Amino acid sequence: MRGRWGEVALRRVAELAGMIEHCDFFEQQTLDTDAGRLRPDMTVHLPGGRTLVVDSKVSADAYLNAVAASTETEREAYLLVHARQLRTHVQQLAGKEYWNQIESSPDFVVMFVAIEPSIGPAMTLDPALFQDALEKRVIIATPSFLIALLLTVAHSWRQERLTQNALEVSQLGKDLYDRIAILMNHFNNIGRHLGRTVTSYNDAVGSAQSRVLPSAQRLKHLGVTGGNDLPAVTPVSVVPRGLAEAEMPPPHQAATNTDGRQPRLNMNP
Structure with missing residues (x-):
């Protein structure tokens, strides 16, 4: 022993x-x-x-x-x-x-x-x-000296983990910002497609009201139909709402404070 x-x-x-x-x-x-x-x-x-x-x-x-x-x-x-x-x-x-x-x-x-x-x-x-x-x-x-030395090293490891976590959070923030920008573009594309669909629908309604329905009403007066009224077709007045540009700073500005320093993250080791 x-x-x-x-x-x-x-x-x-x-x-x-x-x-x-x-x-x-x-x-x-x-x-x-x-x-x-x-x-x-x-x-x-x-x-x-x-x-x-x-x-x-x-x-x-x-x-x-x-x-x-x-x-x-x-x-x-x-x-x-x-x-x-x-x-x-x-x-x-x-x-x-x-x-x-x-x-x-x-x-x-x-x-x-x-x-x-x-x-x-x-x-x-x-x-x-x-x-x-x-x-x-x-x-x-001696044991007390070595414990003090190892505690110092342990503290350095905790600081290392905090630094790595801060870098990871910073990278995640940049990635999230980029993904939000892509998502907003998708919304805008969907909105444009919906707008064109509404426009096409309203054009079809206008064509029906000005060219098709008068002839259909004439057929009704001539007794060709069973006498039931045609359902009304109304245009869509609501258009898709556009996404305004978000009040967000560019990624390189979002990662710093007003004085140019990196923000301090309050994370437990």
């Missing part, structure tokens, strides 16, 4: 930061490189397609032995071993050069130290440890 403590703690930290969906863990990936096969304990997917590598293989055995030591001399000896193990792991991790093996990786790697109190004694015994690690592009991270 001691050997996997760092891996278990690493997954728990990702869960607490709400970043599980943006993290891949050691059992999910192996990298074949010129330097051999690398298996990062966790990779964090960053907005923009970048990947941050986190390593949790640093041993905590010496520190745990120091905690369980029965004498101060024994405790100090174990803590000294612990500090040396941390420095050795920094050197080993720097030698893997993950930033050269993963094209989208930042130029540093995170070394996760799963036991929060263990870093203090190591820094006391080896004050240059943290600075030397930074110079080797290795960030030493």
Whole structure:
């Protein structure tokens, strides 16, 4: 269990930061490189397609032995071993050069130290440890530090989603505007066809009243018909209503405020 403590703690930290969906863990990936096969304990997917590598293989055995030591001399000896193990792991991790093996990786790697109190004694015994690690592009991270880092990344992902949603809403608005314009053209075409139909109908009514009905009435007077009156045919006085041009700004104006800035969308992540 001691050997996997760092891996278990690493997954728990990702869960607490709400970043599980943006993290891949050691059992999910192996990298074949010129330097051999690398298996990062966790990779964090960053907005923009970048990947941050986190390593949790640093041993905590010496520190745990120091905690369980029965004498101060024994405790100090174990803590000294612990500090040396941390420095050795920094050197080993720097030698893997993950930033050269993963094209989208930042130029540093995170070394996760799963036991929060263990870093203090190591820094006391080896004050240059943290600075030397930074110079080797290795960030030493305790659980609280890594949670803060992952929360920052999670916030960046939320902002990324808001940006994508805003772009999608903007595109949907432009598409809807174009479709409304097409629909209005269809209405206008239908109105013109209806208008021509009404005109043709009224022309037919006028022709019937001036040319056909007088002859029919004459036949009635001559007793040719059964005597029933012909039904009246009246013209249609109502014409289709035209669609006035909508009071809508062009799409490129509708997407901006009066000061030229893009409107801010109030959407929950």
